Amino acid sequence: MPEFLELLPPRDALARWMSSLSFSIESEEIETTAALGRVTSQAVVAAEPLPAFPRSTVDGYAVKAADTYGASDALPAYLQLIGEVPMGAAPEITLGPAQCALIHTGGMLPQGADAVVMLEYTQTTGRNEIEVLRAAAVGENVLKVGEDVDAGEVVIPAGTRLRAAEIGGLMALGFTRVRVAPRPRVGIISSGDEVVTPGQAVLPGQVRDVNTYTLSALVEHNGGIPVCYGITPDREEALYSKARQALDECDVVVISAGSSASTRDLTARVINRLGEPGVLVHGVNVRPGKPSILAVCDGKAAIGLPGNPVSALVIARLFLSPLLLALQGQQVRQEPVRLKARLTLNIASQAGREDWVPVRLEKDCSDGEAIYRAEPVFGKSNLIFTLARADGLLRIPPEANGVSAGEVVEVELLE
Amino acid sequence: MPEFLELLPPRDALARWMSSLSFSIESEEIETTAALGRVTSQAVVAAEPLPAFPRSTVDGYAVKAADTYGASDALPAYLQLIGEVPMGAAPEITLGPAQCALIHTGGMLPQGADAVVMLEYTQTTGRNEIEVLRAAAVGENVLKVGEDVDAGEVVIPAGTRLRAAEIGGLMALGFTRVRVAPRPRVGIISSGDEVVTPGQAVLPGQVRDVNTYTLSALVEHNGGIPVCYGITPDREEALYSKARQALDECDVVVISAGSSASTRDLTARVINRLGEPGVLVHGVNVRPGKPSILAVCDGKAAIGLPGNPVSALVIARLFLSPLLLALQGQQVRQEPVRLKARLTLNIASQAGREDWVPVRLEKDCSDGEAIYRAEPVFGKSNLIFTLARADGLLRIPPEANGVSAGEVVEVELLE
Numbered sequence: 001m002p003e004f005l006e007l008l009p010p011r012d013a014l015a016r017w018m019s020s021l022s023f024s025i026e027s028e029e030i031e032t033t034a035a036l037g038r039v040t041s042q043a044v045v046a047a048e049p050l051p052a053f054p055r056s057t058v059d060g061y062a063v064k065a066a067d068t069y070g071a072s073d074a075l076p077a078y079l080q081l082i083g084e085v086p087m088g089a090a091p092e093i094t095l096g097p098a099q100c101a102l103i104h105t106g107g108m109l110p111q112g113a114d115a116v117v118m119l120e121y122t123q124t125t126g127r128n129e130i131e132v133l134r135a136a137a138v139g140e141n142v143l144k145v146g147e148d149v150d151a152g153e154v155v156i157p158a159g160t161r162l163r164a165a166e167i168g169g170l171m172a173l174g175f176t177r178v179r180v181a182p183r184p185r186v187g188i189i190s191s192g193d194e195v196v197t198p199g200q201a202v203l204p205g206q207v208r209d210v211n212t213y214t215l216s217a218l219v220e221h222n223g224g225i226p227v228c229y230g231i232t233p234d235r236e237e238a239l240y241s242k243a244r245q246a247l248d249e250c251d252v253v254v255i256s257a258g259s260s261a262s263t264r265d266l267t268a269r270v271i272n273r274l275g276e277p278g279v280l281v282h283g284v285n286v287r288p289g290k291p292s293i294l295a296v297c298d299g300k301a302a303i304g305l306p307g308n309p310v311s312a313l314v315i316a317r318l319f320l321s322p323l324l325l326a327l328q329g330q331q332v333r334q335e336p337v338r339l340k341a342r343l344t345l346n347i348a349s350q351a352g353r354e355d356w357v358p359v360r361l362e363k364d365c366s367d368g369e370a371i372y373r374a375e376p377v378f379g380k381s382n383l384i385f386t387l388a389r390a391d392g393l394l395r396i397p398p399e400a401n402g403v404s405a406g407e408v409v410e411v412e413l414l415e
Numbered sequence: 416m417p418e419f420l421e422l423l424p425p426r427d428a429l430a431r432w433m434s435s436l437s438f439s440i441e442s443e444e445i446e447t448t449a450a451l452g453r454v455t456s457q458a459v460v461a462a463e464p465l466p467a468f469p470r471s472t473v474d475g476y477a478v479k480a481a482d483t484y485g486a487s488d489a490l491p492a493y494l495q496l497i498g499e500v501p502m503g504a505a506p507e508i509t510l511g512p513a514q515c516a517l518i519h520t521g522g523m524l525p526q527g528a529d530a531v532v533m534l535e536y537t538q539t540t541g542r543n544e545i546e547v548l549r550a551a552a553v554g555e556n557v558l559k560v561g562e563d564v565d566a567g568e569v570v571i572p573a574g575t576r577l578r579a580a581e582i583g584g585l586m587a588l589g590f591t592r593v594r595v596a597p598r599p600r601v602g603i604i605s606s607g608d609e610v611v612t613p614g615q616a617v618l619p620g621q622v623r624d625v626n627t628y629t630l631s632a633l634v635e636h637n638g639g640i641p642v643c644y645g646i647t648p649d650r651e652e653a654l655y656s657k658a659r660q661a662l663d664e665c666d667v668v669v670i671s672a673g674s675s676a677s678t679r680d681l682t683a684r685v686i687n688r689l690g691e692p693g694v695l696v697h698g699v700n701v702r703p704g705k706p707s708i709l710a711v712c713d714g715k716a717a718i719g720l721p722g723n724p725v726s727a728l729v730i731a732r733l734f735l736s737p738l739l740l741a742l743q744g745q746q747v748r749q750e751p752v753r754l755k756a757r758l759t760l761n762i763a764s765q766a767g768r769e770d771w772v773p774v775r776l777e778k779d780c781s782d783g784e785a786i787y788r789a790e791p792v793f794g795k796s797n798l799i800f801t802l803a804r805a806d807g808l809l810r811i812p813p814e815a816n817g818v819s820a821g822e823v824v825e826v827e828l829l830e
Contacts, residue, residue, distance in 0.1 A: 032613075036632045050800070053619050057797060059675050087649065087673070088609035090619035104675035106609055106722065106797075108620040119676075148798035155800055163829055164632035165802035168625040168724055171613040172799050194503035194521055198447075198586040204468050204505035205523040210583040217451045217579035234502065258502070260474050260519035261534075307521065309583055337828065338786060340755055371755060371825070382472060382521075383563035384587050385465070385570055387580035410786070413752065414578055 007285035009398055010318050010354050017280055017294040017319070018326060021301055025329035027179045032170045035162050037223055038180040039328040044156035046173055049146035053090075054109040058141045061100040061122055061130060062113035065138040076123070076131035085110060100130060109142060116141035149173070159331030161223075181328040186219045186320070187246030188212050189229045191239050191267070192258040192307055197231060210309040210384050211256035218316050221415045222324040224252075234263050240270045247274050247300055251327060254320060256305040256312045264291050267304040271295045274302060285398065286354045289315035309384040314356045314393065317412070338410040339392070341374035347394075348402040358390030359411055374411055390414060422700035424813055425733050425769050432695055432709040432734070433741060436716055440744035442594045447585045450577050452638055453595040454743040459571035461588050464561035468505075469524040473556045476515040476537055476545060477528035480553040491538070491546035500525060515545060524557060531556035564588070574746030576638075596743040599639045601735070602661030603630050605646045606654050606682070607673040607722055612646065625724040625799050626671035633731050636830045637739040639667075649678050655685045662689050662715055666742060669735060671720040671727045679706050682719040686710045689717060700813065701769045704730035724799040729771045729808065732827075753825040754807070756789035762809075763817040773805030774826055789826055805829060 008016065027041035056062065063079060071077035077098075084102040085091040093101050095112030103109070103116055115136040123131040149155050155173065156166055162178070170178055190209045198208040209231055216226035229246050232238045239255070246253045253274070257267040272278035275298030284292050288311035293304030301323055305312040321336070341361060349355045359374040374394055379386030392411040396403055403409055423431065442456035471477065478494060486492035494515040500506040500522040508516050510527030518524070518531055530551040538546040564570050570588065571581055577593070585593055605624045613623040624646055631641035644661050647653045654670070661668045668689075672682040687693035690713030699707050703726035708719030716738055720727040736751070756776060764770045774789040789809055794801030807826040811818055818824055 033628065033631070036635065050798075051622065052617065055622075055797070057795065059677075086620070087607065087675075088611075088618075088621050104673075104677070106607070106622070106673060106675065143795065143797055148794070148800050156803065163803075164629045164636070164728060165799060165805070165829060167632050168629035168728070168799045169803040171628045172623055172625045172724070174613055174617065174623055176614045192502070192521070196503075198589055199591045202467065202589065203503075205501070206503050207466065207521070208587055208589055210587045213448065213586045214579045214583035216448070217582050220451065221579070258519075258521060260502075260521065262474075262519070309587070313579060313583070337754065339752065340786060371753060379563070380472060380558060382470070382558055383465075384580060384583045385563050388571065388578075388584040390580070414580060 007283050007290070008281055010284055010286050013281045013284045013294060014319060014322060017296070017301070018323070020277070020280055020296045022299065023326050023329065025181050028182050029177050029179050032167060032176050032178050035178050035180055036164070036167055038162055039223065039330045040156055040158050040160045040162065041179050041181045041329060043154045043158045044170065044175065044178065046149045046151055046153050046155050048173070049151045050149040050172055051143050051145060051147065054145055055143040056103045056105060056107050056109065056116045056141060057143055058116055058118045059105050060103060060116045060118040060141065061132070062095065062103045062109050062116050063100045063132065063136060064095055064097070064112060065115040065136050065140065067098050068117060068132045068135045071132045071135045073133050076133050078125070079130055079132060081128050081130055114138045157331065159329045161330055184224045184252060184324055184327040185227050185250040186224045186324070187227050187229055187250035187253045188215050189239070189242050189246060189253070189255045190231045191234060191255060191263065192231070193234050195231050211305065211307070211312045214309060214313050215254055215256065215316055218313065218320065219324065222321050223328055224324045234258055234266060236266055236270060239266065240273055243270050243274055247297060247302065251300060252323065253300070253302045254305060254316070255303070256307055258307045264304070268293055271297065271302050271304060274298070275300070285352060286318070286356070288356070292319070294319060308382045310382070310387055313387060336412050338412055339372055340408050341372035341411045343394070343403055343405055343407050343409050344373055344375045346402065346405050347376055347396065349396045349400060351401045352398050354398045355396040356393045357396065358386050359392055359394045360389065361391040361411065372411070374409060387414065422698050422705070423696055425699055425701050428696045428699045428709060429734060429737060432711070432716070433738070435692070435695055435711045437714065438741050438744065440596050443597050444592050444594050447582060447591050447593050450593050450595055451579070451582060453577055454638065454745045455571055455573050455575045455577065456594050456596045456744060458569045458573045459585065459590065459593065461564045461566055461568050461570050463588070464566045465564040465587055466558050466560060466562065469560055470558040471518045471520060471522050471524065471531045471556060472558055473531055473533045474519055475531045475533045475556065477510065477518045477524050477531050478515045478547065478551060479510055479512070479527060480530040480551050480555065482513050483532060483547045483550045486547045486550045488548050491548050493540070494545055494547060496543050496545055529553045572746065574744045576745055599667060599739055599742040600642050600665040601634045601639045601739070602642050602644055602665035602668045603627055604644045604654070604657055604661060604668070604670045606649060606670060606678065607646065608649050610646050626720070626722070626727045629724060629728050630669060630671065630731055633728065633735065634739065637736050638743055639739045649673055649681060651681055651685060654681065655688055658685055658689055662712060662717065666715060667738065668715070668717045669720060669731070670718070671722055673722045679719070683708055686712065686717050686719060689713070690715070700767060701733070701771070703771070707734070709734060723797045725797070725802055728802060751827045753827055754787055755823050756787035756826045758809070758818055758820055758822050758824050759788055759790045761817065761820050762791055762811065764811045764815060766816045767813050769813045770811040772809045772811065773801050774807055774809045775804065776806040776826065787826070789824060802829065
């Protein structure tokens with residue numbers, strides 16, 4: 001297996017691959033209500049300030065702060081009540097000296113007012129007069145114009161994945177449409193003479209396709225559109241013609257190959273025929289998933305994944321997920337979130353190789369440092385239910401020579 | 416404000432509310448390919464073992480282990496090569512004594528074989544003979560029948576949210592359809608005389624609706640279907656008739672009310688008219704979001720949220736999210752995942768009250784304990800971009816009297 005002579009660490013393999021691709025982010029305009037999880041393709045700039053008018057943050061009386069200076073329970077300030085601020089409209093009141101207006105939370109300050117006194121610090125004396133029992137500072141209980149956002153401010157940078165808060169922020173500014181990166185199309189091919197469609201009867205020696213579905217789920221999770229090309233036999237022309245079609249129609253092609261040496265070689269040959277420069281990485285120093293292929297074919301990314309379902313999903317998380325984020329121009333958080341957890345059992349590992357071990361997480365509130373306990377789920381990488389029984393993947397870094405029970409480790413959650 | 420006399424801690428408020436609801440989980444059968452993120456309504460039981468036949472995990476020769484005992488470089492075992500196992504079919508070979516067959520990774524073991532010798536530990540001597548240079552134990556390099564899953568085994572318990580691995584596991588067993596809990600329908604109403612639809616021109620004193628959209632995103636994230644009923648003015652009959660319709664058509668009703676005391680009272684009155692027992696919790700000892708309402712109306716849940724967008728989202732995460740998981744019967748991980756992070760600044764807090772503070776997270780690889788640094792994003796709870804600028808919410812527990820810079824705190828990521 002000469003192609004395995006040089007086994008790159010995953011980080012270096014990813015860097016070599018990504019640096020051979022150019023990412024020019026396209027842009028499409030969509031409804032903001034449909035933009036959850038999408039990535040902005042240009043900065044969102046506020047056309048107006050937020051709030052657009054000075055607003056009260058409490059129920060009380062809009063006042064001129066100077067009129068309340070020195071006010072106390074013993075020596076209240078007396079103010080003339082000249083009206084009530086309506087909700088949802090500009091007040092038609094202008095405060096003169098020693099005047100005030102009733103105002104509700106969220107109401108617009110009338111002309112002449114510069115503070116709001118909370119209801120609790122006032123008393124009504126008669127029909128048109130109140131006592132203010134505490135002084136208010138200028139700006140007290142008031143949201144200033146532009147306190148959230150200034151006009152012209154970049155409120156959402158390009159490359160931001162839109163969450164609930166950003167969707168709300170866009171609406172607050174009146175942006176009912178937003179420009180985002182198109183969802184990358186990922187062509188998924190399963191190859192293997194033994195692989196059959198799950199809906200089909202299975203004969204001895206055959207197994208049902210798993211990778212098409214786990215990879216589709218991962219693609220969706222990362223904002224891509226999975227395009228499934230089904231199962232091909234382990235014959236070069238059959239695989240090539242399917243891969244050719246997928247590369248023409250999609251932004252990325254993923255082939256989960258059989259696991260034997262000959263089918264791995266077949267995948268590499270087919271990918272090399274798809275375009276220049278072809279295979280850039282063949283073999284990664286990681287377990288599971290060592291016999292993985294990273295390639296660029298005429299400017300588009302292609303990946304050859306091992307056929308074992310656990311290996312395929314681990315490798316897709318390591319390489320396909322960051323690729324999809326990059327194809328959408330996502331700027332923040334290149335690495336997935338990692339939790340600290342305390343390992344319950346010793347795990348052996350080979351120095352120089354990065355290992356990913358499925359673990360179950362249990363909450364451990366007694367542990368000041370880790371919150372969670374991580375219990376390894378042992379099982380061969382052919383066994384999809386090894387992953388189904390796990391909450392996350394524990395990373396054993398290349399420099400480690402295994403991890404001991406009781407150590408605090410980093411775990412990525414499985415999505 | 417008599418209803419605030421008894422301020423329950425969030426945990427107790429949630430418990431009081433949830434214990435007044437009965438959760439009978441309905442069930443619907445859907446395509447497995449569309450089931451990502453859905454929750455199983457019954458246990459999935461394997462009808463057959465996985466693997467269904469003994470499989471080789473390597474490229475090599477299927478052998479009888481006993482024929483290789485004592486084999487070494489110096490003293491190889493000589494085996495007669497009687498054929499090759501085809502991929503995807505049962506081999507038509509039966510091994511006799513001192514016989515072997517070529518087999519590929521994933522191939523089915525022939526009759527008579529009980530181990531596989533890796534290609535690396537063999538040499539071919541002539542057309543129909545190989546040398547085995549190392550002994551193989553019974554079962555070596557073989558996936559046994561049922562090693563992943565036994566026939567009759569519960570492979571996915573009821574109440575499991577389906578991730579990529581479970582989707583793959585279902586397909587591996589041939590389950591192209593799966594029974595899941597229906598997605599709960601959540602009626603969302605924004606109330607407020609000052610609130611207008613984002614697409615509309617805004618006059619002085621008016622603000623655009625934010626909560627309909629942030630809450631819709633949260634509902635979707637938790638597997639629910641948001642049903643938006645738009646904006647109602649702060650008049651009891653208008654709000655009541657909209658809430659009545661929402662309660663009739665949905666499983667849950669969420670009203671984000673104005674923030675003034677009078678509109679909060681209005682929401683409580685309307686909810687009490689919707690059905691028995693009505694409001695169960697009015698006021699929670701939490702910031703932001705103290706003036707929240709939790710109710711049960713004729714067996715359905717209703718929530719009154721503060722109008723401030725940050726408060727509304729924080730409270731919805733605390734109460735609506737766990738409700739939606741319970742309505743889908745989700746059994747695992749009742750609390751969202753929390754990260755440990757080291758706080759960069761002092762934060763004051765009132766003992767007895769639970770506080771949630773928006774924070775930005777920065778990766779800190781140098782920190783053995785925390786991985787992340789958490790920097791507070793200060794801003795009033797009226798300001799939606801306070802949340803848009805944050806990665807997560809830091810929880811200050813009720814027993815704490817603030818948190819000091821340098822302390823390790825728990826952060827929930829914003830979705």
